[in-house]
Amino acid sequence: MNGGIKIGRLFGIEVDVHPSWFIILLVFVWSLATTLFPQTYHWSTTVTWTVAVVAALLLFASVIVHELGHSLVARRQGIAVKNITLFVLGGVSSIEKEASSPRREALLAGSGPLVSLVIGVLALLLAYVPGEPQTVHAVLAYVGFMNVLLAVFNLLPGFPLDGGRVLRAVLWARSGDFERATRGAARAGYVLGYALIVLGILTAISRNVLAGVWAGFTGWILVQAAQASYAQVVAQQRLAGVTAGSIATPAHVWIPPMVTLEAAANDYFLANNARCLPVEGADDTFDGIVCLSDLQHTPRSQWSHDRVADVMTPRDRVAALTSEAPAAEALRLMAERNINQVAIVDGDRLTGFVDRATALRHLRLHSLVGRRQA
Ligand SMILES: [Zn+2]
Numbered sequence: 001m002n003g004g005i006k007i008g009r010l011f012g013i014e015v016d017v018h019p020s021w022f023i024i025l026l027v028f029v030w031s032l033a034t035t036l037f038p039q040t041y042h043w044s045t046t047v048t049w050t051v052a053v054v055a056a057l058l059l060f061a062s063v064i065v066h067e068l069g070h071s072l073v074a075r076r077q078g079i080a081v082k083n084i085t086l087f088v089l090g091g092v093s094s095i096e097k098e099a100s101s102p103r104r105e106a107l108l109a110g111s112g113p114l115v116s117l118v119i120g121v122l123a124l125l126l127a128y129v130p131g132e133p134q135t136v137h138a139v140l141a142y143v144g145f146m147n148v149l150l151a152v153f154n155l156l157p158g159f160p161l162d163g164g165r166v167l168r169a170v171l172w173a174r175s176g177d178f179e180r181a182t183r184g185a186a187r188a189g190y191v192l193g194y195a196l197i198v199l200g201i202l203t204a205i206s207r208n209v210l211a212g213v214w215a216g217f218t219g220w221i222l223v224q225a226a227q228a229s230y231a232q233v234v235a236q237q238r239l240a241g242v243t244a245g246s247i248a249t250p251a252h253v254w255i256p257p258m259v260t261l262e263a264a265a266n267d268y269f270l271a272n273n274a275r276c277l278p279v280e281g282a283d284d285t286f287d288g289i290v291c292l293s294d295l296q297h298t299p300r301s302q303w304s305h306d307r308v309a310d311v312m313t314p315r316d317r318v319a320a321l322t323s324e325a326p327a328a329e330a331l332r333l334m335a336e337r338n339i340n341q342v343a344i345v346d347g348d349r350l351t352g353f354v355d356r357a358t359a360l361r362h363l364r365l366h367s368l369v370g371r372r373q374a
Helices: 019-040 045-076 102-127 134-154 162-175 178-206 209-238 261-272 292-296 327-337 356-369
Strands: 005-010 013-017 081-087 090-095 276-280 286-291 341-346 349-355
Touching: 013 019, 013 045, 019 045, 019 081, 019 134, 045 081, 045 090, 045 102, 045 134, 102 134, 102 162, 162 178, 178 209, 209 327, 209 356, 261 276, 261 292, 276 349, 286 292, 327 341, 327 356, 349 356
Parallel strands: 013 081
Antiparallel strands: 005 013, 081 090, 276 286, 341 349
């Protein structure tokens, strides 16, 4: 996930928070302090808000521990883990590749919910130690209940939830066909996602608007994630061994940064039938990339005086891969950022572009020729 803010490192794994997470933290603190706690306890405002902040932070800390469960099992299996990111819907571990056998996949997927379940049961037991202060009981009971809920939700059998991955491992063990197993588990993900949407609508109409919207939104995200994850697995399988560099179109035409948009459109984009062009930097390096869409976002009246340098995407914000990166990674990056091309950059030099149409053509070609087993 992009745009994360690094908050620390655990067992050598970077932990990030996405800006969207702060919103959800506020929602949790606010709902605890204004609804849940005041309904049960009679604390002062300061105590209520303090306990709410502590409870919400502990809940999110246990989400990190859930992800750490996945990450440490992955590492034991020899799979690299890039980072753990907290975002609006919970946590996600960036795990480099898929597990190598059904048994390993089941272990990897099951480890997170198991960690949540253990935290949940322990916290609930500790919540009922006699003579405990009411505030401590409230925090432990809340964190315990939420962790059990987290374990149960994540074990729902829809890919790409943990339970869906366990389902995929079972289907994979049975058929020996990874792609077919992923398709089956992704279908279960759609069914589960649509069921959550329907449930969300019914809840919103009949009982609780906020809970309903939340369930519906989660269902919708699950449907999207099932689609994207399945497409990604298919691409990875079919494009196994194909590098991004090998399907890239070399960059022949470069555009100087001081050219006006008018001249860029006529002399560069139209003349070369190009959609995106690299912008020349000093010493054969590149300054950034300019695309036709950047021009289209600028009012026509400014084309005669605005320059390429004013509208280009600067080099440090360009979506780029090295030529040795897997071709499937280019497709993933384009889908994730909703863009149509990825730059191929080795060191300081831009050598070419992979665009969506070319990548998809290769994907179809490899599907016709037959799948390469990874
Ligand atoms: Zn998990």
